[in-house]
Amino acid sequence: EVQLVESGGGLVQPGGSLRLSCAVSGFDFRSYWMTWVRQAPGKGLEWVANIREDGSEIKYVDSVKGRFTISRDNAKNSLYLLMNSLRAEDTALYYCARDRYTSNYGGFDFWGQGTLVTVSS
């Protein structure tokens, strides 16, 4: 059974930092791109960042470039998102998901349950 379990969310002050983790099981983690998607309270979905199977290629949405860092540890089947210089507008539920980018399919086919990040003083 495929499982993605996020952790690390919480309440942080503006300008603070947080590191999210996503523990993966049930598939060959090192064979897939992985992604972070966020959803502000009551709002729609926003893609945040992607990382290639071996970590050699990384993409970010403009609003987080220079502040967020996506990474992965294939030996630990884990995905991470280090978030620095957090702003109120970063408040959201953060999901990790599997991206079938390099397959002939595409789309995010497995998702975690999300971890909530709240940026407030």
Place this chain on the structure above:
Amino acid sequence: DIQMTQSPSTLSASVGDRVTITCRASQSIGMWLAWYQQKPGKAPKLLIYKESSLQSGVPSRFSGSGSGTEFTLTISSLQPDDFATYYCQHYNNFPYTFGQGTKLEIK
């Protein structure tokens, strides 16, 4: 960046109805479009990928069509479980972007 625009934003329908949701891209994305269903408090669920391919386990009443810049998601006969919010997403290039969502409500 490619903008994705869904219409309508809200749709009221009854069980058994045929409904269509439209997604327009600001430039051509080929067939690189996915549709997701999201229920309150739950993660999104992939329904359709590559414009018209049905994800494994998704009922056949869901279908996708279109190409280039205009796409549709059709539910042939609404079931009670289908009332949710639906999002389109392109993956033609980075940054990926989602539509703003279509909330499907019970009439």
